Amino acid sequence: MQYVVIKCGGSIVDELPDSFFEDLATLANREDVAPIIVHGGGPMISSQLKQLNVTTTFEKGLRVTTEEVLDVVEMVLSGAVNKQIVRKLSANGAKAIGLSGIDGGLIEAEAVDEAKQIGFVGQVTAVNIDVIQSLTNMQHIPVISPIGMGKDQQRYNINADTAAGAIAEYLGASLLYISDIPGVLKNDQLLHQLSKAEVEQLIEEAVIYGGMIPKVTAALAALEKGVPEVAIVSGLEKGALIDFVDKKPVGTNFSLSEVSYV
Ligand SMILES: Nc1ncnc2c1ncn2[C@@H]1O[C@H](COP(=O)(O)OP(=O)(O)O)[C@@H](O)[C@H]1O
Numbered sequence: 001m002q003y004v005v006i007k008c009g010g011s012i013v014d015e016l017p018d019s020f021f022e023d024l025a026t027l028a029n030r031e032d033v034a035p036i037i038v039h040g041g042g043p044m045i046s047s048q049l050k051q052l053n054v055t056t057t058f059e060k061g062l063r064v065t066t067e068e069v070l071d072v073v074e075m076v077l078s079g080a081v082n083k084q085i086v087r088k089l090s091a092n093g094a095k096a097i098g099l100s101g102i103d104g105g106l107i108e109a110e111a112v113d114e115a116k117q118i119g120f121v122g123q124v125t126a127v128n129i130d131v132i133q134s135l136t137n138m139q140h141i142p143v144i145s146p147i148g149m150g151k152d153q154q155r156y157n158i159n160a161d162t163a164a165g166a167i168a169e170y171l172g173a174s175l176l177y178i179s180d181i182p183g184v185l186k187n188d189q190l191l192h193q194l195s196k197a198e199v200e201q202l203i204e205e206a207v208i209y210g211g212m213i214p215k216v217t218a219a220l221a222a223l224e225k226g227v228p229e230v231a232i233v234s235g236l237e238k239g240a241l242i243d244f245v246d247k248k249p250v251g252t253n254f255s256l257s258e259v260s261y262v
């Protein structure tokens with residue numbers, strides 16, 4: 001079985017066309033492929049926090065998460081965004097089940113920073129893949145929000161790019177990041193292939209910045225942990241999902257090789 005973890009960024013969730021969900025339904029019906037969605041919702045969390053007059057700040061692309069912020073993060077991610085994706089999948093012929101990383105003990109997490117300077121931001125310590133496999137065995141698409149729980153029963157807010165990378169690692173799945181850009185860009189040109197050294201250089205030159213930093217970092221970490229393929233692609237590119245599964249080039253692909261592509 002080829003597992004494919006598809007991470008949908010909050011930047012694109014509202015814009016995803018029906019064809020995207022139809023492609024997912026097609027993939028879920030194939031005997032050889034099992035798609036799994038992990039989603040973000042950063043812009044929706046920020047707008048809800050604004051409405052509630054709660055200020056929010058980021059450190060290196062991660063949201064500083066107090067207990068008050070965490071309540072809103074969980075409500076938006078595991079509520080509104082998760083159910084929106086499940087509804088769209090159902091409307092386009094797919095069977096989908098929404099769950100958070102807390103359901104079924106799916107994502108175990110611990111604080112990224114023990115001193116909790118950035119609050120309850122988590123990193124994944126284990127993934128219970130039995131929960132995912134029991135759903136994919138029934139041709140259902142798991143739709144997962146990136147909230148995890150610690151051994152101490154504490155909830156954690158996990159960056160969705162990181163959560164998707166960890167889930168792909170535990171499943172041995174390939175990993176596709178769906179965002180609002182066609183891939184990593186430099187001077188408005190799409191970079192089709194990037195090595196680890198090139199990514200590091202592009203971050204240093206600030207060509208890669210903001211939310212793209214956790215994405216490329218998670219992409220490389222996933223490759224290092226044995227994930228076979230990682231790419232970033234626009235959610236608006238028709239057929240990109242199926243092309244990725246069929247190993248055709250899409251968006252930006254990452255490799256650990258020393259070869260220079262740029
Ligand atoms: N070199 C780059 N190429 C493309 N996008 C970049 C780059 N560096 C930073 N970005 C920013 O990263 C954003 C995607 O990251 P993010 O907003 O976190 O998306 P998502 O919600 O899909 O995870 C792009 O919209 C763009 O503003």
Ligand SMILES: CC(=O)N[C@@H](CCC(=O)OP(=O)(O)O)C(=O)O
Binds near residue numbers: 008039061121211
């Ligand atoms: C710790 C941390 O930063 N968590 C993210 C979780 C959502 C997310 O990652 O959403 P995108 O994929 O849309 O960016 C946040 O609070 O915004």
